[in-house]
Amino acid sequence: MAAPKKGRRSPGGQGRPGRTLVLILIAMVALVGGMFLSGTSTPRLGIDLAGGTSFTLEARNQPGKPNAINETNMNTAAGIMERRVNGLGVSEAEVQTQGTNHIVVNIPKGTDAKQARQQVGTTAQLGFRPVLTTTAGTKTPSTSPSPTPSASGKGDDGKKDGKDDGKEGDKPSTKPTPTSTAQGRAVTSALKKDPSDPPKASGSSTPAPKDTPQPSTGADEIPAALQKQLADLDCSTDKLRAQAGEKAAGVKPTDPVVACKDDGSQKYVLGPVAVEGTDVKDASAVFDSQQGQGWIVQMDFTGTGGKKFADITGKLAAKTQPQNQFAIVLDGAVVSDPRVSQQLNGGSATISGGFTQQTAEDLANMLSYGALPLSFKIADETTVTAALGGEQLQAGLIAGAIGLALVIVYLVAYYRGLALVALASLAVSAILTYAIMTLLGPAIGFALNLPAVCGAIVAIGITADSFIVYFERIRDEIREGRTLRPAVERGWPRARRTILVSDFVSFLAAFVLFIVTVGKVKGFAFTLGLTTLLDVVVVFFFTKPLMTLLARRKFFANGHPWSGLDPKRLGAKPPLRRRRTTAPIETKEA
Amino acid sequence: MSKLGNIGARLYRGEVGYDFIGKRKIWYGISILITITAIVGLAVRGLNMGIEFSGGAVFTTPKTSVSATEAEHKAEAAAEGHQATVQKLGNGGLRIQISELDTQQSLPVQEALAKDLDVPVKDINTQLVGPSWGEEIANKAWLGLGIFMILVVIYLAIAFEWRMALAALIALIHDLTITVGVYALVGFEVTPGTVIGLLTILGYSLYDTVVVFDSLKEASKDIGKQTRFTYSELANRSINSTLVRSINTTVVALLPVAGLLFVGGGVLGAGMLNDISLALFVGLAAGAYSSIFIATPLVADFKERDPAMKALAKRVRAKRAAAAAKADAPEQQETAQDAGDEDLPQDAESDEDAAGSMVGQRNQPASRNRGRGRPSGKRR
Numbered sequence: 001m002a003a004p005k006k007g008r009r010s011p012g013g014q015g016r017p018g019r020t021l022v023l024i025l026i027a028m029v030a031l032v033g034g035m036f037l038s039g040t041s042t043p044r045l046g047i048d049l050a051g052g053t054s055f056t057l058e059a060r061n062q063p064g065k066p067n068a069i070n071e072t073n074m075n076t077a078a079g080i081m082e083r084r085v086n087g088l089g090v091s092e093a094e095v096q097t098q099g100t101n102h103i104v105v106n107i108p109k110g111t112d113a114k115q116a117r118q119q120v121g122t123t124a125q126l127g128f129r130p131v132l133t134t135t136a137g138t139k140t141p142s143t144s145p146s147p148t149p150s151a152s153g154k155g156d157d158g159k160k161d162g163k164d165d166g167k168e169g170d171k172p173s174t175k176p177t178p179t180s181t182a183q184g185r186a187v188t189s190a191l192k193k194d195p196s197d198p199p200k201a202s203g204s205s206t207p208a209p210k211d212t213p214q215p216s217t218g219a220d221e222i223p224a225a226l227q228k229q230l231a232d233l234d235c236s237t238d239k240l241r242a243q244a245g246e247k248a249a250g251v252k253p254t255d256p257v258v259a260c261k262d263d264g265s266q267k268y269v270l271g272p273v274a275v276e277g278t279d280v281k282d283a284s285a286v287f288d289s290q291q292g293q294g295w296i297v298q299m300d301f302t303g304t305g306g307k308k309f310a311d312i313t314g315k316l317a318a319k320t321q322p323q324n325q326f327a328i329v330l331d332g333a334v335v336s337d338p339r340v341s342q343q344l345n346g347g348s349a350t351i352s353g354g355f356t357q358q359t360a361e362d363l364a365n366m367l368s369y370g371a372l373p374l375s376f377k378i379a380d381e382t383t384v385t386a387a388l389g390g391e392q393l394q395a396g397l398i399a400g401a402i403g404l405a406l407v408i409v410y411l412v413a414y415y416r417g418l419a420l421v422a423l424a425s426l427a428v429s430a431i432l433t434y435a436i437m438t439l440l441g442p443a444i445g446f447a448l449n450l451p452a453v454c455g456a457i458v459a460i461g462i463t464a465d466s467f468i469v470y471f472e473r474i475r476d477e478i479r480e481g482r483t484l485r486p487a488v489e490r491g492w493p494r495a496r497r498t499i500l501v502s503d504f505v506s507f508l509a510a511f512v513l514f515i516v517t518v519g520k521v522k523g524f525a526f527t528l529g530l531t532t533l534l535d536v537v538v539v540f541f542f543t544k545p546l547m548t549l550l551a552r553r554k555f556f557a558n559g560h561p562w563s564g565l566d567p568k569r570l571g572a573k574p575p576l577r578r579r580r581t582t583a584p585i586e587t588k589e590a
Numbered sequence: 591m592s593k594l595g596n597i598g599a600r601l602y603r604g605e606v607g608y609d610f611i612g613k614r615k616i617w618y619g620i621s622i623l624i625t626i627t628a629i630v631g632l633a634v635r636g637l638n639m640g641i642e643f644s645g646g647a648v649f650t651t652p653k654t655s656v657s658a659t660e661a662e663h664k665a666e667a668a669a670e671g672h673q674a675t676v677q678k679l680g681n682g683g684l685r686i687q688i689s690e691l692d693t694q695q696s697l698p699v700q701e702a703l704a705k706d707l708d709v710p711v712k713d714i715n716t717q718l719v720g721p722s723w724g725e726e727i728a729n730k731a732w733l734g735l736g737i738f739m740i741l742v743v744i745y746l747a748i749a750f751e752w753r754m755a756l757a758a759l760i761a762l763i764h765d766l767t768i769t770v771g772v773y774a775l776v777g778f779e780v781t782p783g784t785v786i787g788l789l790t791i792l793g794y795s796l797y798d799t800v801v802v803f804d805s806l807k808e809a810s811k812d813i814g815k816q817t818r819f820t821y822s823e824l825a826n827r828s829i830n831s832t833l834v835r836s837i838n839t840t841v842v843a844l845l846p847v848a849g850l851l852f853v854g855g856g857v858l859g860a861g862m863l864n865d866i867s868l869a870l871f872v873g874l875a876a877g878a879y880s881s882i883f884i885a886t887p888l889v890a891d892f893k894e895r896d897p898a899m900k901a902l903a904k905r906v907r908a909k910r911a912a913a914a915a916k917a918d919a920p921e922q923q924e925t926a927q928d929a930g931d932e933d934l935p936q937d938a939e940s941d942e943d944a945a946g947s948m949v950g951q952r953n954q955p956a957s958r959n960r961g962r963g964r965p966s967g968k969r970r
Contacts, residue, residue, distance in 0.1 A: 001733045056723060057724065058720070059893035093728075099730065102726075106912025225884035239903065246942040258852050377720060378718070378720060379719070379720040379726065380642075380717070380718065380719045380723045381716065381717070381718040381719075382715075382716070382717045382718075383714075383715055383716040383717070384715050385652070385713055385714070385715050387652065387713070388650065388715050392863075394807055395853050395863060396853075396863065399846075399849045399850045399852070399853035399863060399867075400846070400849070401849075402852060402853060403606070403845055403847070403848070403849030403850065404846070404849075405849075406845035406846070406848065406849060407842055407845050407846060410841060410842060410845060411842070416734065450863065451783070451786055451866070454786070454850065454863060454867070455790075456842075456868045457846045457847075457849070457850055458790060458846060458847065458850075458870065460846045461839075461842050461843035461844070461845070461846050461847070462794075462797070463841075464842040464843075465797065465839040465842060465843060468835060468838045468842060469801065469835060469839070470840050472823070472832075472834060472835040472838070476831075494808065497802070497804065498804045498805075501749055501800050501804055502796075502797045502801055502804075504745070505742060505746075505793060505796045505797060505800055506793040506794070506796075506797055508738065508741055508742060508745065508793075509738055509742075509789070509792045509793035509796075510789075510793065512734050512737050512741065513734045513736040513738070513789055515730075515734075515778075516730055516733050516734035516737060517727070517731055517734050518735075519733060520727075520782050520783075520786065521727065521730070521734075521782065521785060521786050521789065524786045524789075524790070524866075525789075528790065528793070555797070
């Protein structure tokens with residue numbers, strides 16, 4: 001009954017223990033050889049041991065799209081996020097989906113964690129909304145003019161202030177034109193196009209002095225509730241902006257919304273989403289050397305997206321400042337608010353003006369990766385410095401060494417010569433575990449983290465338990481009056497059953513945990529499962545054959561006092577002839 | 591150690607032994623008491639949930655000259671009203687824990703802290719946890735626990751029998767309750783590490799139990815064919831004969847955990863190593879205890895309700911009564927239970943063939959004097 005695994009035959013039965021031993025040694029050499037051949041001789045270390053930053057992102061459905069969390073979307077999200085993180089210049093970042101609605105992003109040390117967080121944390125929920133009105137980002141009605149003076153464009157049809165001038169926007173000062181010239185943003189359908197719309201381009205004259213929370217422009221179209229919301233909105237601190245962003249992200253795409261600029265310089269009332277993030281096919285940052293515009297962002301739309309974009313730009317172009325702007329809203333925050341001067345057909349557009357390489361790439365990333373119908377929230381972020389990681393690794397290794405030493409001392413004291421078998425088996429087990437962990441690094445992205453180290457240390461106990469079960473069985477048989485060789489063979493089937501049953505339970509626990517749980521628990525479960533499996537392998541293919549071989553040696557067979565199998569010490573009874581006659585027969589069966 | 595080996599031999603042959611089953615009421619009582627204490631502790635004090643469950647941030651700084659209290663003020667100022675707890679670490683660094691800080695709000699706090707404490711931002715270790723994440727971990731862990739329990743009960747019911755599965759499950763719940771209770775009473779912080787530790791107990795607690803059950807199953811294979819032992823007595827012998835093994839496996843399992851606890855607690859201060867090993871240590875000890883004192887006696891209790899086993903117990907008693915009457919004196923007329931205890935060795939000798947069919951219970955005639963060396967529970 002012990003039994004799902006009963007079918008296993010005892011390998012290395014009395015006849016060919018040597019062959020089994022050679023087999024497992026070959027397997028070991030192959031694994032270790034493979035390890036060196038693959039060029040990795042140490043297991044990949046997790047963030048908590050090597051240092052770095054790890055994010056766990058939790059996916060949430062967007063309002064109105066209840067079924068967006070599914071495997072396909074999560075995988076897309078992970079893929080996009082990987083591109084995006086690696087777009088930061090991180091080569092070894094890894095992104096994995098975990099469970100049904102989590103994505104884990106691991107970024108090794110040496111990367112700007114802050115930048116990474118912004119990139120990782122702000123995916124998705126991208127939308128183009130028309131600007132209804134805008135004002136400076138503080139709560140108190142300020143007299144700050146909206147910093148939207150667009151200067152005579154560097155060859156473009158419109159300029160808009162970028163986020164770089166945000167600080168100035170905070171201050172109630174009129175913006176000097178030169179600055180805004182450099183930093184304005186505009187959209188055009190193509191780079192070569194240079195319609196140079198004079199009324200708008202000569203923007204120094206249009207500083208749109210909206211000095212109250214109730215700007216004259218567009219006030220008639222904006223419901224009072226939103227006006228009030230706008231007046232109450234305070235974008236002055238990170239914290240407040242974060243709250244505002246969260247709130248804005250929760251508004252349905254079809255409703256108007258109030259939102260902050262991501263640097264806090266501006267706040268807006270925005271119309272319903274006109275073009276969704278999913279309508280953007282691709283976006284990239286390009287250095288425009290022909291027109292001398294510096295860095296620009298190119299966008300390509302999908303078929304329907306292009307149409308929608310043409311529609312909205314057509315409408316916007318006819319309006320006046322600031323309603324000719326549209327806001328690119330990412331997770332409730334306005335990341336860019338370019339001005340439109342003409343209808344843009346053809347499914348592509350560029351945003352230009354005042355980008356640095358960095359800002360252009362950031363915006364392009366956000367645009368191209370904002371196409372997911374999911375929003376993510378950082379559920380857990382762990383940054384470990386390399387120093388602490390090293391310390392933790394060291395502590396884990398010390399703990400392992402201490403644990404191992406204690407176990408060895410105990411085994412030697414109690415089992416004497418037999419302890420050699422146990423130690424050899426532990427060593428084989430350790431080598432196999434190490435080699436497999438190392439190989440699994442490149443193969444399935446396994447990374448050794450702290451919980452995994454704990455699992456391995458705990459596994460020392462589990463592995464040693466198996467030997468104890470077997471040794472006690474053998475000793476019981478010797479107490480029956482058997483000599484060692486039959487004892488080893490007779491003890492095995494029963495010990496085997498106990499080992500299998502208990503290892504199965506242990507493995508079951510690890511397996512269920514691995515499948516069901518998330519995060520650190522998973523790493524732990526994996527190690528535990530792996531070592532439990534290896535334990536079975538080692539006991540079957542190493543410990544048992546080794547015992548069989550050793551039983552033939554005089555030192556053990558004659559029960560030397562240091563062998564741990566001294567019949568006298570074990571209190572064995574003198575052999576009983578009557579019983580012995582049956583023993584060998586059973587032995588052969590086993 | 592050879593002394594222990596001797597005891598092992600005598601335990602194995604049943605020369606010495608402790609009447610675990612006979613005294614089960616005491617152990618049940620103790621366990622119920624501990625469990626109630628644990629539950630009361632849990633209800634009254636509650637668990638000290640770590641930052642991972644309540645949400646918040648933990649910053650670990652490298653060595654700094656700022657004192658813990660000073661850092662606490664600074665941290666609270668930086669976090670605008672959130673509560674901060676600061677610990678000085680062994681290496682001179684600080685562990686600053688700020689509760690209920692949103693992941694979005696933590697960045698400015700980190701920067702402010704770095705400035706206040708005069709350490710570079712990049713040298714600060716941070717852990718930011720949204721409140722839902724801990725819940726997620728805990729929920730998934732509960733789910734895993736539930737699934738595992740169902741599967742393991744099914745497996746044990748197939749591999750052994752449903753009574754053993756039930757007893758093992760009760761023992762498992764007992765272990766977990768005690769461990770959680772210890773956490774509540776002592777006020778240790780519960781972290782994902784603790785959850786990992788708890789979940790590991792699952793496998794381990796059962797591992798021990800399974801070893802005893804396996805021996806019991808083997809011993810009771812042919813129980814219907816003999817009339818020398820009742821099921822309870824067999825169960826007791828199984829416990830005793832595997833006692834050395836249980837002790838050894840528990841010690842060997844505890845040693846590495848103790849190593850973890852020592853290094854985790856002693857060298858690194860609080861941390862994941864410490865959390866895992868603490869839960870494991872308590873749980874393993876409880877697991878070893880429960881497999882001997884709770885799980886097996888429970889099986890015996892369940893089994894004795896079985897009509898077949900009842901009948902067997904009756905037959906055994908009858909036989910013993912007869913043997914006692916035949917052997918001699920009226921002073922031997924004690925309760926059946928007692929008679930069982932005392933007659934056991936003699937029976938074993940007089941019935942060698944039956945013993946042969948009893949796997950794992952091979953009694954040798956050489957031990958004439960074994961009754962003397964056996965401090966049976968009733969006699970002591």
